[in-house]
Amino acid sequence: xxxxxxxxNVLDLSxxxxxxxxxxxxxxxxxxxxxxxxxxxxxxxxxxxxxxQTIDHSQASALFSYINTSKKSVTLDPFIPxxxxxxxxxxxxxxxxxxxxxxxxxxxxxxxYSDIADSCHDLVYVSVTPxxxxxxxxxxxxxxxxxxxxxxxxxxxxxxxxxxxxxGGEAALYTTGxxxxxxxxxxxxxKDTQGFxxxxxxxxxxxxxxxQLYSSIYAQFGxxxxxxxxxxxxxxxxxxxxxxxxxxxxxxxxKVCELIGKPELVNDSRFITQESRRANQDxxxxxxxxxxxxxxxxxxxHTLQSLRTITGYVATVEDLLMSQQFVDREFFKLxxxxxxxxxxxxxxxYRIADNSWEISQAPRLGEHNEEILCxxxxxxxxxxxxxxx
Amino acid sequence: xSISSPKPALEGLRILDLSQVAAGPYATMFLGFMGAxxxxxxxxxxxxxxxxxxxxxxxxxxxxxxxxxxxxxxxRTAHHVHRNINKQSLTIDLATDQGRELLLDLVKVCDVxxxxxxxSVMDRLGLGYDVVSSQNPQLIYLKISSQGxxxxxxxxxxxxxxxxxxxxxxxxxxxEDGLPLLTNLVYPDPVVGILxxxxxxxxxxxxxxxGKGCLVDLSQREVTTMLLGESILDFSVTGRIxxxxxxxxxxxxxxxxxxxxxxxxxxxxxxxxxxxxxxxCMALGDLELASDNRFCDSESRHANxxxxxxxxxxxxxxxxxxxxxxxxxxxxxxxxxVLNGNEVITDPHLExxxxxxxxxxPETGPYKQVTTPWLLSKSPRGIPRPAxxxxxxxxxxxxxxxxxxxxxxxDLITNGxxxxxxxx
Numbered sequence: 014x015x016x017x018x019x020x021x022n023v024l025d026l027s028x029x030x031x032x033x034x035x036x037x038x039x040x041x042x043x044x045x046x047x048x049x050x051x052x053x054x055x056x057x058x059x060x061x062x063x064x065x066q067t068i069d070h071s072q073a074s075a076l077f078s079y080i081n082t083s084k085k086s087v088t089l090d091p092f093i094p095x096x097x098x099x100x101x102x103x104x105x106x107x108x109x110x111x112x113x114x115x116x117x118x119x120x121x122x123x124x125x126y127s128d129i130a131d132s133c134h135d136l137v138y139v140s141v142t143p144x145x146x147x148x149x150x151x152x153x154x155x156x157x158x159x160x161x162x163x164x165x166x167x168x169x170x171x172x173x174x175x176x177x178x179x180x181g182g183e184a185a186l187y188t189t190g191x192x193x194x195x196x197x198x199x200x201x202x203x204k205d206t207q208g209f210x211x212x213x214x215x216x217x218x219x220x221x222x223x224x225q226l227y228s229s230i231y232a233q234f235g236x237x238x239x240x241x242x243x244x245x246x247x248x249x250x251x252x253x254x255x256x257x258x259x260x261x262x263x264x265x266x267x268k269v270c271e272l273i274g275k276p277e278l279v280n281d282s283r284f285i286t287q288e289s290r291r292a293n294q295d296x297x298x299x300x301x302x303x304x305x306x307x308x309x310x311x312x313x314x315h316t317l318q319s320l321r322t323i324t325g326y327v328a329t330v331e332d333l334l335m336s337q338q339f340v341d342r343e344f345f346k347l348x349x350x351x352x353x354x355x356x357x358x359x360x361x362x363y364r365i366a367d368n369s370w371e372i373s374q375a376p377r378l379g380e381h382n383e384e385i386l387c388x389x390x391x392x393x394x395x396x397x398x399x400x401x402x
Numbered sequence: 403x404s405i406s407s408p409k410p411a412l413e414g415l416r417i418l419d420l421s422q423v424a425a426g427p428y429a430t431m432f433l434g435f436m437g438a439x440x441x442x443x444x445x446x447x448x449x450x451x452x453x454x455x456x457x458x459x460x461x462x463x464x465x466x467x468x469x470x471x472x473x474x475x476x477x478r479t480a481h482h483v484h485r486n487i488n489k490q491s492l493t494i495d496l497a498t499d500q501g502r503e504l505l506l507d508l509v510k511v512c513d514v515x516x517x518x519x520x521x522s523v524m525d526r527l528g529l530g531y532d533v534v535s536s537q538n539p540q541l542i543y544l545k546i547s548s549q550g551x552x553x554x555x556x557x558x559x560x561x562x563x564x565x566x567x568x569x570x571x572x573x574x575x576x577x578e579d580g581l582p583l584l585t586n587l588v589y590p591d592p593v594v595g596i597l598x599x600x601x602x603x604x605x606x607x608x609x610x611x612x613g614k615g616c617l618v619d620l621s622q623r624e625v626t627t628m629l630l631g632e633s634i635l636d637f638s639v640t641g642r643i644x645x646x647x648x649x650x651x652x653x654x655x656x657x658x659x660x661x662x663x664x665x666x667x668x669x670x671x672x673x674x675x676x677x678x679x680x681x682x683c684m685a686l687g688d689l690e691l692a693s694d695n696r697f698c699d700s701e702s703r704h705a706n707x708x709x710x711x712x713x714x715x716x717x718x719x720x721x722x723x724x725x726x727x728x729x730x731x732x733x734x735x736x737x738x739x740v741l742n743g744n745e746v747i748t749d750p751h752l753e754x755x756x757x758x759x760x761x762x763x764p765e766t767g768p769y770k771q772v773t774t775p776w777l778l779s780k781s782p783r784g785i786p787r788p789a790x791x792x793x794x795x796x797x798x799x800x801x802x803x804x805x806x807x808x809x810x811x812x813d814l815i816t817n818g819x820x821x822x823x824x825x826x
Binding site: 042183322 | 409411412424428432436459461464465466467468469480481483484549550552553554555558559560561563564565567568569570571572573574575576577581582583584585586587588589591592593596597598599600601603604605606607608610616617618619620621623624625627628629630631632633634635636637638639640642643644646647648649651652653654657658659661668669670672674678727731734735736737738739740741742743744745746747749750751752754755757766769770772773774775776777778779780781
């Protein structure tokens with residue numbers, strides 16, 4: 014089937030989370046992605062927790078299994094000249110190359126942007142690194158936490174009397190991968206419309222400096238942003254944010270007072286307008302807590318949303334899989350495992366009619382060596398010093 | 403091919419931007435940076451919430467430069483100035499027949515429409531996808547909604563702060579006590595803004611091939627849930643439910659923020675390999691630490707992290723957070739100062755990469771503006787144009803794009819369909 018990117022070939026030299034996540038998003042829309050991994054050890058992400066089994070083996074990582082769907086795997090080391098030559102041949106047949114080595118590393122292997130672009134001027138070459146290709150920190154090492162720190166994201170997260178807190182999981186690295194995806198698709202669009210490829214430079218620090226949304230502008234306008242407590246209220250089985258202080262129509266408040274069994278609150282001057290409810294938010298939360306503590310969080314969410322409030326409930330991963338909204342939209346996909354257990358995975362990041370999200374199990378290490386290196390390029394495994402997998 | 407004078411990546415694209423608050427405006431801000439023409443549509447009775455109130459009260463002043471709302475407060479809030487850069491402002495009351503007709507005329511001369519209203523609003527205004535695409539079959543309609551265009555919750559309302567709950571992110575963000583916390587920075591919004599840009603690029607590319615426009619259905623909640631994919635997979639196989647873990651990491655240890663000299667100053671350290679661990683011991687000048695059995699591998703360091711964190715903090719507390727980073731990085735240890743809003747705008751690395759644009763906004767004076775999360779070697783971002791005053795481009799757009807006469811424009815102003823002063 015013709016898909017959004019089904020005519021695009023991608024060589025993914027990256028490891029970890031952000032570069033491979035970009036390649037996964039391209040693969041989901043039909044791009045043909047060849048993942049290049051270090052021989053024998055593979056992408057470092059293969060040994061990242063959480064593991065499906067307690068015994069560590071090269072396909073037990075949930076993280077790796079998530080971010081490498083719909084790719085093919087070959088094992089080559091750009092530092093070995095014969096391998097670098099094979100990578101060059103693969104790159105010459107590709108529209109996009111993604112890498113996240115330290116800046117300058119691939120140039121030392123003869124695989125830098127200008128080395129390849131000399132013969133393929135329309136190649137989109139995407140470098141995804143902690144701090145970008147230039148500047149005083151370009152050789153510095155990074156991680157999810159480091160990006161959230163350097164980009165001024167985490168300074169304002171957490172409680173005032175506790176240390177700054179990072180967004181959980183690998184949020185910064187995923188967001189860096191998403192930024193690389195958007196930049197790559199833009200560069201492909203430019204290639205289609207203007208006829209040339211280019212070097213795309215993605216810095217995780219800058220992705221976070223974009224994601225801090227208003228700390229930088231508030232600082233300049235004289236009101237620095239600070240860590241603060243949350244407005245979450247305890248429900249019977251978790252947490253909700255009732256969302257009664259902003260964006261609520263006046264008639265809604267009357268209904269809420271009925272709902273929580275306190276009709277007398279309608280005349281309470283502390284809560285009579287949106288402004289007063291906002292000003293007396295803490296008192297309001299106490300009143301609501303009495304009621305919320307006896308109700309399941311999802312019931313509160315649906316009940317208050319039906320009154321056109323902006324209510325939230327803290328969903329756990331289990332709640333997400335149970336969500337009727339996700340079920341109805343078939344957001345989660347069952348990915349059948351051949352050498353692995355079946356998994357349930359998030360599906361398309363957005364939908365466009367007549368295009369469907371492709372998601373198949375992440376490859377075994379070197380699974381496609383024979384097909385791509387031998388049949389495709391005419392190498393023998395011995396010639397490359399690789400054992401037959 | 404040699405490129406003599408670089409052309410903006412998106413030159414020639416015209417975007418009709420009906421979006422508000424954060425996710426949509428961020429997406430269109432990036433489009434503007436990359437050379438698209440962005441027309442921001444608001445009405446005088448419902449401005450973008452970013453503009454604040456027409457008549458702010460004493461509790462609303464924190465969003466203005468130095469707390470001063472000025473004569474036209476709606477043109478100078480932090481959020482508006484910062485997120486609505488690179489756009490033109492056109493006011494149209496879409497709830498009127500005349501306003502709706504104007505919008506349908508605009509649709510005919512635009513490539514992309516972006517909106518992030520509550521799910522049903524555009525249909526209620528008679529401006530749903532079927533209607534607008536019949537005016538312009540090549541139009542790409544980006545519908546950014548809370549829950550997606552379908553499903554039982556399609557018309558639910560949300561903000562970034564509720565999406566991080568319903569999308570699952572809050573359940574893994576918090577200290578070790580297990581209490582979920584919000585990001586305070588409505589983290590899903592910028593993520594959706596960045597992804598929306600790529601969604602549009604793929605749709606535009608599809609239009610090049612098919613000659614047809616399309617509806618892009620983007621659920622902010624689904625995008626948020628993508629950020630915890632590994633925990634979903636893990637639950638689906640093992641039944642484990644991911645929880646908050648402060649700044650600890652599943653694989654890396656030590657991993658966290660450590661106090662430095664100065665009030666509320668911190669350095670982040672993330673040790674992922676044994677080489678980095680030895681580098682940390684070197685940087686601390688504590689070679690005995692490297693042979694301490696309590697910390698001999700990642701598992702042990704994780705198990706004994708309280709003791710280890712205390713040892714590291716004894717060193718960091720006497721360091722400047724920037725100096726700590728340079729010293730640690732010189733030993734190959736991933737680290738960075740935890741920068742605040744004031745520091746990040748003067749950081750020498752971002753400075754040297756030209757990340758910030760200095761923008762001289764007529765209402766606020768010069769300030770440093772967030773730009774794009776990417777640099778393209780041959781498609782540089784354009785020169786920023788300050789966020790527009792409400793209705794600033796009414797006359798220009800109504801005459802040049804829609805061919806209206808002075809008389810017709812005067813009528814629209816009289817009827818309150820367009821103008822520059824918000825209604826109460």
